[in-house]
Amino acid sequence: MPKVGLFIPCYVDQFYPQVGLATLRVLRQLGVDVDFPVEQTCCGQPMANSGCGEQTRPLAEKFLKIFGKYEHVVAPSGSCVSMVRNHYAQWLEGRQDFDHLRTNTFELCEYLVDIARVVKVAGDFPRKVGLHMSCHGLRELRLGRSSELMVTPFNKVRFLLAQLRGIEIVNLIRPDECCGFGGTFAVNEEAVSCLMGRDRLADHEKARAEIIAGFDTSCLMHLDGLIRRLNKPLRVMHVAEILERARLA
Amino acid sequence: MMGHAAKALPFVSDEERAHWHDQALWFVRLKRDRQAESIPEWEALRESASAIKAHTLSRLADYLEEFERNARANGIQVHWARDGTEHNTIVHRILAGRGITRLVKSKSMLTEECHLNPYLEAQGIEVTDTDLGERIVQLRREPPSHIVLPAIHLKKQDIGELFHKELGTAQGASDPSYLTEAARGHLRQKFMAAQAGLTGVNFAIAETGGFVVCTNEGNADMGTSLPPLHIASMGVEKVIPRTKDLAIFLRLLARSATGQPVTTYTTHFHGPLRGGELHVVIVDNGRSAILHNETFRRSLACIRCGACMNTCPVFRRSGGYSYGYTVPGPIGSLLAPLRNPSHFGSLPFASSLCGSCSDVCPVKIDLHHELYAFRQELVRQKIVPLYKRLAMAGLSWVLMTTWAYCLASRLMRWFVPRLPRALVYGPWNPWGRQRELPQMPRESFRDLIKKEPT
Numbered sequence: 226m227p228k229v230g231l232f233i234p235c236y237v238d239q240f241y242p243q244v245g246l247a248t249l250r251v252l253r254q255l256g257v258d259v260d261f262p263v264e265q266t267c268c269g270q271p272m273a274n275s276g277c278g279e280q281t282r283p284l285a286e287k288f289l290k291i292f293g294k295y296e297h298v299v300a301p302s303g304s305c306v307s308m309v310r311n312h313y314a315q316w317l318e319g320r321q322d323f324d325h326l327r328t329n330t331f332e333l334c335e336y337l338v339d340i341a342r343v344v345k346v347a348g349d350f351p352r353k354v355g356l357h358m359s360c361h362g363l364r365e366l367r368l369g370r371s372s373e374l375m376v377t378p379f380n381k382v383r384f385l386l387a388q389l390r391g392i393e394i395v396n397l398i399r400p401d402e403c404c405g406f407g408g409t410f411a412v413n414e415e416a417v418s419c420l421m422g423r424d425r426l427a428d429h430e431k432a433r434a435e436i437i438a439g440f441d442t443s444c445l446m447h448l449d450g451l452i453r454r455l456n457k458p459l460r461v462m463h464v465a466e467i468l469e470r471a472r473l474a
Numbered sequence: 475m476m477g478h479a480a481k482a483l484p485f486v487s488d489e490e491r492a493h494w495h496d497q498a499l500w501f502v503r504l505k506r507d508r509q510a511e512s513i514p515e516w517e518a519l520r521e522s523a524s525a526i527k528a529h530t531l532s533r534l535a536d537y538l539e540e541f542e543r544n545a546r547a548n549g550i551q552v553h554w555a556r557d558g559t560e561h562n563t564i565v566h567r568i569l570a571g572r573g574i575t576r577l578v579k580s581k582s583m584l585t586e587e588c589h590l591n592p593y594l595e596a597q598g599i600e601v602t603d604t605d606l607g608e609r610i611v612q613l614r615r616e617p618p619s620h621i622v623l624p625a626i627h628l629k630k631q632d633i634g635e636l637f638h639k640e641l642g643t644a645q646g647a648s649d650p651s652y653l654t655e656a657a658r659g660h661l662r663q664k665f666m667a668a669q670a671g672l673t674g675v676n677f678a679i680a681e682t683g684g685f686v687v688c689t690n691e692g693n694a695d696m697g698t699s700l701p702p703l704h705i706a707s708m709g710v711e712k713v714i715p716r717t718k719d720l721a722i723f724l725r726l727l728a729r730s731a732t733g734q735p736v737t738t739y740t741t742h743f744h745g746p747l748r749g750g751e752l753h754v755v756i757v758d759n760g761r762s763a764i765l766h767n768e769t770f771r772r773s774l775a776c777i778r779c780g781a782c783m784n785t786c787p788v789f790r791r792s793g794g795y796s797y798g799y800t801v802p803g804p805i806g807s808l809l810a811p812l813r814n815p816s817h818f819g820s821l822p823f824a825s826s827l828c829g830s831c832s833d834v835c836p837v838k839i840d841l842h843h844e845l846y847a848f849r850q851e852l853v854r855q856k857i858v859p860l861y862k863r864l865a866m867a868g869l870s871w872v873l874m875t876t877w878a879y880c881l882a883s884r885l886m887r888w889f890v891p892r893l894p895r896a897l898v899y900g901p902w903n904p905w906g907r908q909r910e911l912p913q914m915p916r917e918s919f920r921d922l923i924k925k926e927p928t
Contacts, residue, residue, distance in 0.1 A: 235873065238919040239883040240912040245919035249926065261923055267873040272866045274827070276849030276858055280870035287874060312846075364829035372507065373785065373833035375516040399500070403787045407826025412904040414479045414824060416486045419908040420791050421826070424496070450909030 228258040230295030232288075232330070234305045234442070235267035241442050247465035248301040248333055255341055255473055259299075262291050268305040273312060274408040285316040293322030297340060298330040301465050303362020303441045304408075306332040311365050332366055333465055334440055337473065338381040348471025351391030355434030356383060357425070357448070357461075358401045359441035368440070372401050382440055382464060389471060395432035402428075406447035422451045429459060437461045477820030482792035491629075496790040498626060503784045505733020506834070512735075513725070523726055524838035526719050527775035531765060537680040537713045538756065544683025545754060548745040555757045558588030564755050565590060565672070565705055566597055572703065574599070574669040580687065580694035581605040582674030583621050583778060584707045584757060586800045590672075602664040604693040606657055613640045619794030621801055622731045622780035627793050661693070671697030675708035675754070676777070677723055681716050684744040685754065688727060688737035695741055702750035706743070710761050711774040723777060726836035731779040760813050769847055773808045775837045782831035782841055788824055797821060804831035804841045811848060819857040822848040880920070887914040 229252060233245040252259045269284030288309065292298045300306050309330040317323040337343040358380075362368045369380035387394055405411070405421025412418075425448060429437050437459055439445050445461040452459050486492050510516045530537055542552045555561035561584075569577065577599055579585065591601045591612070603612045607624035611617065613636055618624030625633070634648035643656045673694045678685040685706060687694045698704040714720065728734040746752035765771050783789045783803030794802040799810035799818060807821035822845045831841040852858050872878045890898060891914050899906040 233919050235879070235883075236912075239887065240915065242915055242917060242919035242922050246922060246926065249923065253928075261920070263920060264876050266876055266879045269870075269873070272870050274846070274849070275862060275866050276822075276851075276853035277863060277866040277870070278850040278853065280866050283874050284870065311843075360826070360828035360830070364833055371830070371833050373830060375510050375513070401830075403826050403828035403830065405787065405826055407828070410823070410826045414482070414788070414826075415904040415907055416479070416483055417788055417791050418826070420486055420489065420492065421787050422909075424493075446912055447909065450905070450911065453910040454908060 228296050229260065230292045230298045231259050231261045232265060232268075232292060232298050232300035232305065233261065234300060234302045236446070237301060237442050240446070241463070244301055244442050244463040244465055247463065247469040248299070250469045251333070251337070251465055251473065252299065254469075255337075255343070257341065260295070265291050268308045270305060270308045271408060273308065274410075278315065282316045285313050288313075289317055289320060289323055289326055292330070293326050296329065297336065298326065299333055299336045300330070301333045301440065301442065301463060303332045303359050303366050303368060304443060306330055307361040307365040332362055332368065332440060334362075334368055334382045334385060335366060337385060337468075341473075343385065343473045345474040346385050346388040346468065346471050347474070348389050349391050350386075350389035350467055350470070353393045353395055353433055353435045354386065354467075355395050355397060355429035355432055355437045356380075356386070356400075357404065357437050357439035357444060358382070359439055359444045360401075360403050362440050363401055369401075386438065386464065386467060389467070395429070395434045397428050397432050399428055404444045404448055406444045408443070411447055418447070419451065422447055423455070426451060426455070426457055426459060430457065434459065438464055438467060440464045478792070478796055478798075478824035479820065481798060482796035482824070485793040485796060486791050492791050492793075494629070495627060495793060499784045499790045502623070502733060503781075503834075506730055506781060506784065507733075509729035509733045509735060513729070519722055519726055520836055520838050522722050523777075523836055524775065526714060526722065527837050528772070530714055531711070531771060531774055534710060534713070534765060537715055538710060540680040541678050541683055541713050542756070544681065546683070548683045549752070550683065550745060551751065551753045553753060553755045555755055555759070557759045558757070561588045561707060561755055561757045561759065562590050562593040565707070566594060566599070568703070568705060568753055569594070569599060569670060570597070572670075574703065576600045576602075576664075576668050577670050577672055578602050578604050578664055578668040578693075578697040578701075579608075579672045580674065580689055580697055581608050581624070582672065582707055583618075583800055584674055584709050584759075585672070586617060588707075588757070588759065590707075602661070602668070604661050604664065604691075604697055605689065606654065606661075606691060609657060609661065610636065617795075617800065619802070620780060620783055621778055622783075627795070665696045665700055668697060668701045670701050670703040670705065672705045672707065673698060675706050675712050676727070677720055678708055678713045678754070679715075679717055679720060680713055682744065684742055685712075686720065686724075687741050687743065688724075688739070689741075690732070690734075690738045692739045695739055698743075699747070702747060703753075704743070704746065704750065705753045705755065707755045707757060710756055710758050711776075727777055727779055730781040730834070730836040764809075764812050767812070769851075770808060770812055770844055772839050773805065773812065773844060775839055776805050776809075777837055779836055781834045781836065785830045785834045786825075787828065787830070788826060792824070797824070804845065805839070808841065808844050808848060811852070815852060815855055816857050819852050822846075822852060880918075883918065887916070887918070890914050
């Protein structure tokens with residue numbers, strides 16, 4: 226049985242293949258046995274997010290059928306992992322393998338820190354980086370402490386990136402404000418969504434970030450869309466694209 | 475009917491003002507953070523508050539009856555109102571029976587919800603809201619735009635203009651101290667002339683039959699210590715079991731609401747003034763229906779601190795009026811459609827589901843998960859438009875059928891870069907109004923992985 230089932234969310238597969246490849250390379254570099262089951266498509270979040278529960282059900286079932294057999298499932302997306310962990314129960318509660326799937330599906334950074342026990346990240350990345358803590362990874366997977374909670378600060382993504390030589394993780398005025406992507410929200414509430422996104426860009430620009438790094442390509446797609454339209458001196462990168470150049474141990 | 479997005483458009487399009495509103499509320503959020511940080515047991519307090527509310531809601535009728543018994547023993551007259559109309563009728567009957575024509579009110583979202591003011595005014599009773607923000611919106615004949623900061627959508631210049639017209643302040647004057655002083659003088663006359671005072675209730679304590687009203691301006695105290703008649707309106711969810719529970723909520727309320735350690739005035743009422751009367755009107759108005767709804771009953775735990783509004787990135791940029799309900803923001807986006815799903819069907823979608831509201835909520839209502847769940851409720855009730863449901867059914871089929879998914883996305887990646895820009899970025903593409911689409915790569919991940927060395 227291969228150890229890790231690689232889940233590459235639909236839009237990453239189709240629009241951001243380099244993020245998928247970077248994820249694969251990071252995992253393989255650690256010696257992880259990775260398998261990419263080709264029947265996979267989407268976790269069903271667009272339907273669930275729109276309230277279409279019955280249209281989500283078959284996708285949740287499909288996901289369980291494909292990924293239920295792996296020891297771990299890893300995806301370069303906090304939001305899709307949260308879908309499995311926090312929302313699939315509605316359709317899959319009680320199904321064989323579901324408890325195993327739910328507790329063993331991980332976002333890449335949390336897999337690296339919590340399961341692969343990566344403690345050392347060696348490599349150079351002499352850039353100014355603004356960290357975009359996407360909401361679902363932050364508040365549903367707890368990849369870091371959200372600014373609302375009064376608990377000991379921690380941040381698994383920063384833990385990995387901060388070790389790179391030369392990297393400067395800039396201080397944002399609002400370290401975890403939503404970028405306004407929000408799935409279908411991005412089009413249903415286009416005006417508010419885009420203002421939220423532009424406000425995020427302004428915060429990163431003010432902090433003199435060159436790169437906005439994140440673990441959810443969906444938020445980055447929204448921010449990148451604004452950056453390119455407005456010709457901002459910023460670019461977005463998935464954490465995996467930064468880590469693939471480093472040596473993890 | 476206009477949904478949230480359409481109602482938000484004018485507000486969000488005035489970018490300078492939207493940013494000003496965003497900053498004003500973010501400032502309150504930061505004050506809240508500093509106050510919460512100063513309490514090492516903050517998260518434990520939230521946990522306790524949540525548990526007390528859950529417990530109370532699980533035997534609400536018993537606690538309400540206990541409150542009623544003890545309140546009566548204190549000389550308080552207790553009334554029960556099934557809905558807003560009954561509430562208004564009861565209040566009017568009490569006032570009319572005593573020939574009262576001048577009422578002062580401290581802030582009460584419940585009376586906003588019941589539309590008490592227009593009801594009483596139509597019966598010839600002068601109603602004066604005495605909370606400064608509420609008085610401002612009352613003079614503008616507007617509802618509050620925020621439950622704690624009713625006039626947060628207004629700038630001091632707007633208020634200067636209003637006071638010049640209504641209270642005769644100097645033209646063009648917008649100094650906040652000057653304007654506040656003018657309002658103070660104006661309200662003082664209203665207090666002196668009032669024949670009755672009406673307040674809300676923040677917490678009603680079952681074991682004592684007393685209740686607590688929290689204000690920052692002392693206007694509830696002014697309004698209830700001069701006139702001999704005090705009417706307090708409370709929703710059924712305001713009851714808590716014991717006095718010692720109160721300590722938990724009082725520590726959370728003001729810190730969450732405005733970033734103060736405690737409200738400036740926290741007044742405990744345990745009976746009428748000597749020779750006076752104290753009435754409590756306990757109002758259901760749809761709350762017991764929510765209580766029966768297992769998925770959404772936790773929304774009744776809300777203590778109306780407004781923290782979810784201050785933290786909500788959508789609220790800050792779209793303003794309270796875009797929600798069209800007495801209680802706006804994340805909690806309002808549940809309470810409103812719980813009351814009337816077809817009228818308020820767009821509100822559960824007026825959220826990016828970022829979850830900041832759930833993490834900030836002092837009673838730990840899992841707001842964003844409830845909003846997510848409510849969307850399914852709206853689809854089940856067919857309130858979400860048919861074309862959206864069909865689109866999702868189509869998308870679901872494509873995603874279920876791996877070959878169709880591969881083909882459809884391959885076509886998209888091939889066509890989009892080759893089509894004229896005007897066609898791709900037409901008015902039918904809301905994504906592209908302010909944003910570029912992703913750059914379509916020639917090959918997908920599933921193509922490229924085949925070339926990857928293993």
